[in-house]
Amino acid sequence: MSAETGPSGPEVERVVASLRPHGRALFWPSLALVIISGVTAYFVGSFDAAWQNWTIFGLGAALVVLVWLLPMFAWLGRRYVITTRRIVLRRGLFVRSRQELLHSRGYDVTVRKNALQSMFRSGNIQINTGLDHPVVLTDVPNADLVQAVLHDLMEANQNFVSTRRQQSASRPGSNGTGGIGGTGDNGPRHGSGGGALGSGYPGGNSGGYGTGPTTAYGQGNGQGYGRDNGDTGETTAFGSR
Numbered sequence: 001m002s003a004e005t006g007p008s009g010p011e012v013e014r015v016v017a018s019l020r021p022h023g024r025a026l027f028w029p030s031l032a033l034v035i036i037s038g039v040t041a042y043f044v045g046s047f048d049a050a051w052q053n054w055t056i057f058g059l060g061a062a063l064v065v066l067v068w069l070l071p072m073f074a075w076l077g078r079r080y081v082i083t084t085r086r087i088v089l090r091r092g093l094f095v096r097s098r099q100e101l102l103h104s105r106g107y108d109v110t111v112r113k114n115a116l117q118s119m120f121r122s123g124n125i126q127i128n129t130g131l132d133h134p135v136v137l138t139d140v141p142n143a144d145l146v147q148a149v150l151h152d153l154m155e156a157n158q159n160f161v162s163t164r165r166q167q168s169a170s171r172p173g174s175n176g177t178g179g180i181g182g183t184g185d186n187g188p189r190h191g192s193g194g195g196a197l198g199s200g201y202p203g204g205n206s207g208g209y210g211t212g213p214t215t216a217y218g219q220g221n222g223q224g225y226g227r228d229n230g231d232t233g234e235t236t237a238f239g240s241r
Contacts (some may be wrong), residue, residue, distance in 0.1 A: 012084075016149060019080040026075060030138040033068040063148040084153060087127070088182055091137065101129060103157035109150050110134075111143045125150075130134050133236070 040060030044053050073093055081088040089099040101107065107130075113123040123143030127150075128134040140146055 013086075014084050015081060016084060016153070017080075017082045017146065019082070019137070019146070021075060021078055022117075022120060022141050024116075024120055024122070025074075025139065026072065029052040029071040032066060036067065038065045055212050078138065080140065080152070082149065085157065087135075089137070099135070101127060101135060103150075103154045104161050105129065106154060106158060109147050111147050113143065117143075209224075 012159045020115065040056060043056045047053050077091055077093045077096075079090045079102040081090070085103060087103075089101075108128040110126040110128070111123045112126060117123050120139050120141075121143070122139050124159070125137040125140050125143055125146060126134045127137070137146070137239075181184070
């Protein structure tokens with residue numbers, strides 16, 4: 001498992017790890033399957049009446065379903081997928097539920113282990129997102145490594161989001177750069193204000209008032225609007241976001 005990212009953050013979402021609970025959970029069901037199969041094979045055919053043999057066989061099959069097949073389905077139905085952007089929790093085979101946690105939102109990661117889990121290097125990973133109940137990844141193998149990877153992914157995503165915000169804030173026109181003055185029909189224009197690359201349209205004749213000057217107001221998209229304001233032959237551009 002790794003937390004590789006692009007030069008400025010996670011660009012393409014990739015699967016870092018796909019996990020299920022530790023396979024140790026299937027030890028006792030598998031042992032029970034061996035015992036039930038052996039006992040059923042021993043007693044089936046030992047009775048004279050056919051219905052008795054079928055009864056033993058049916059009981060053995062029912063025990064296999066209850067003791068081995070259902071736990072197997074429950075184990076297969078839990079899957080935890082960690083990508084470069086999120087954690088996806090999937091539960092169920094027939095009735096499925098899906099839950100996602102974004103690394104960029106931030107969370108606290110805690111690993112809890114009992115004595116048996118410490119022997120097998122697994123553990124329960126609790127992810128606290130500020131909700132009432134934390135999200136738990138149950139009995140995950142290599143729990144310490146998963147915790148370290150989650151910390152790295154969360155830091156990388158938060159740095160990426162912070163960088164994007166800083167880049168957005170530093171773009172030209174975000175804080176106002178002043179309009180770029182043009183030349184109208186009746187005189188020069190002087191740009192001022194906070195329009196993003198604002199440019200005034202020649203407006204000496206736009207209002208139909210003869211040779212009077214034009215005042216251009218630059219909008220956030222960098223356009224100016226001309227109107228006649230007098231007869232001094234001068235145009236002033238005012239930029240506004």
